[in-house]
Amino acid sequence: MWPRNDVHMDDGSMTPEDQEPVTDNDMEYNDNGEESSYSNGSSSSYNADKLSSSRPLQHKLDLSASPSRNNDLNPRVEHLIALFKDLSSAEQMDAFTRLLQESNMTNIRQLRAIIEPHFQRDFLSCLPVELGMKILHNLTGYDLLKVAQVSKNWKLISEIDKIWKSLGVEEFKHHPDPTDRVTGAWQGTAIAAGVTIPDHIQPCDLNVHRFLKLQKFGDIFERAADKSRYLRADKIEKNWNANPIMGSAVLRGHEDHVITCMQIHDDVLVTGSDDNTLKVWCIDKGEVMYTLVGHTGGVWTSQISQCGRYIVSGSTDRTVKVWSTVDGSLLHTLQGHTSTVRCMAMAGSILVTGSRDTTLRVWDVESGRHLATLHGHHAAVRCVQFDGTTVVSGGYDFTVKIWNAHTGRCIRTLTGHNNRVYSLLFESERSIVCSGSLDTSIRVWDFTRPEGQECVALLQGHTSLTSGMQLRGNILVSCNADSHVRVWDIHEGTCVHMLSGHRSAITSLQWFGRNMVATSSDDGTVKLWDIERGALIRDLVTLDSGGNGGCIWRLCSTSTMLACAVGSRNNTEETKVILLDFDAVYP
C-alpha cells in the first residue's frame, strides 16, 4: 500500500510542472505575429518555469553555473541533501516540518522570501499579448501609468494604443490642440501695478518656458497617441490646480467703459461693452481682430453661434445685430423690439431675444428674418434659454415661462418666486428648469408634471440674487450676490457645500474639468474651487483695487485658458481683459 502511493504522488507532482507550462507557452506564443513579444514572453516564461521547477533542477543549475564552488561545499550539508533526495514525498514533508521547528525566526523569514515567488505569476509577461490586453482593458488611465513603471515587459504591453483608446472616461480626448500663446499680448504678462496673480511663474523662468514651448516635435509620439493625450490632460489639470501659471496676457480695449458680456468660441473671444462696440479677439495671438461698430447704444448681451460663424449682439438701441466672425462685417440688423434687448439664446441659426419691452422674439440669423413674437410676460424679460424647440424665459414679473418657439404659444407659466427672476438653466433632455431669483431662492422645475405641481425642489440658503448657475447630473452650482458659492443636490433639495471666501457679490461662474469651478467677484478676485471637497484651490487673480472699486465683471474659460473682464465703476481700475494660460504640450 504505502510504496504504491509513493510512486503515484511522485509522478503526479513532477510531470505537469515539467511539461505543461512550456508546451502551452510555446503554443500560445507561436500564434502571435509579434516577434518581440514572443522573445520577451519566452524569456520571462523561462524565468517563471525556473521559479516553479523543483529543487533538484535548481540544484543542478547552481552546480553547472559555478562548479568551482565545489571546494566551498559543506560535506555535512551535501550529505543531508543526498539523504533528503532519497526520501518519499511524504517523508520529505515530515522532514521539512521538523526542520522548521528546529529553525530560528531569522532563517524562517529568509525561507519565506525564497518560497513566496513560487506562488506568484507575472501574468502580463507570461500570457499572450491579447490576453494581457484584456487584463489591462479594465484599468483606469492612472492605473496604466503605474503598470508602465513596473518592468520593461509591462511598459511595452501598456503602451498598446488600443488599450488607451478604450479608456472609459473620454474627457481627456476633448482638449483642443496645444497652443503657443507667446505672441501679441502674451509677450508681456498680466502682472502689473495693481494686479496680482499668485503663483505666476517668475519672468526669467517664463522666458525659458516660452523658448522650450516653441521647440515642437510635431505630432510624432513615442508612445500610444491616447496615452499622450491622457498625460497632457493630466498636466493641464495640474496646471489649473497646483502648478505655477505659465503665461498670462492683458487685452486692452473698451477704455473707461464696462465690459457687459463676454463669450469664447474656439480661439475667438468676443467682448461687448457699454461703449456701444464689441471687440473680437484672437486668443492665441493675443490681439484684437475686429472692432464691431454700428450700435447706437450700449451692448448688453451677445452670443456666438454654435458653428462659430456669427456673432449676435443686443443693445439699448433696441436692435439686434448679426456680425460675421470671418471679417467682422455687419450682416443683418434685426429690428422690432421696442426697448433694450437684455438677453438672448441661440440654437443652430435660430436666435431668441428677450427685452425690457416684455416680449421675446425669434429670428433666423442667416436670413435676418423675424419668425415669431412671444407675448405674455408682464415685465422685462431678464434671462432666456433655448434648445431649438422650447424657449424658457424668466422675467421681472417673477415668473418663468415655457414657450413653443415655432407656434409662439406659451405652454406653461411657472409661478412661485416672490421677486424678479435673474438667472435660468434649462436641461432639455430632462425637462428641467432651474431659476434663480432676487427672492434669494433657487427653484427646480419639471414642466412635464401636472400644472401647479412643477416645482420639484426649493433651494434656500442664499441671501441675495443668484447671478449664475451650472448643472451636471443632479449637482447644481450657484453663485450669488451674497458672496457665496453653493453646491446643491437637486434630487435631495439639499445644500452640499457652501464656499466662502469672496468678500462681495459674485459676478460669474464657470464649471470645467470634473470638479473645478472658477468664480469672479466685485471684490476684485478670481477664485478656483474644488466643489467635490468644497474647498478653495487657490486665488487666480487679485486686484489691489479690490474693495476700492476694482471689480471683475465677467469670467469665461476654455479647458486650457481663463479670461476675466476687469474694471471699476469709479475709475480706480483700468478696463481690460486678463488672460491666463493653463495649456500643456504633449509629453
Added chain:
Amino acid sequence: MSAPVADAPAAEIVYKIISSDGVVSKMSEKAVQQSKTLSNLIENLGYTIENIETRDPIPVTNVNGKTMAKVAELCEKHKADAIPEDNMNVLKTLTIPEWDQKFLKIEDEALFDLILASNFLDIKGLMYYGCKTVSNMAKGKTTAELREIFGINTDEQDAAEETAQKAAAEVA
C-alpha cells in the same frame, strides 16, 4: 411513464476528455458547448451518441488534468448560460458572480493555467472572469505594490542578477 424514464438517461451525453498528463475528465454535452474548441473537436472527430461509449476519450494535449478538472467544473456550473459576446466592452461592465469569485480565489499558478486553458479552449466566460480577476489584483495599486503582488523584480535587480551570473560564468 416508462418511456420518459427510459429516454432521460439516453439523452444525456457525457464526454470523456483525456489531458496532456493522461488524466481523464468528464463533461456533459451542455458544458462542452461553452468551449468552442471542444465543440469543434467533437464535431470534426465524429463523436456521436451512438459511438461515444466505444471510442477513446477526446484528446486535449495542451491542458493538464488538474486544470481540465477545474475547467470542467466551471463549464458545468455555467452550462445553461449564454456565451458572452466577443467584445472588449463586455469586460468593462462585467461583474464576476460570487460563485466564480470564490472559484478563482486560487494560487497564481493555477489561475495562470486556467486563463491559458480558456484561451486555447475558447471559453469566453472563463477568459473574461480570469482576466478581470487579474485586473482587480492590479487596480488602484502603486508600482511597488504591483511588483510585490506579482513577484516582479525591478529592472535594476534583473540587471544585477544578470551581471552576477555572467561573473560566475567567467569564473567557471
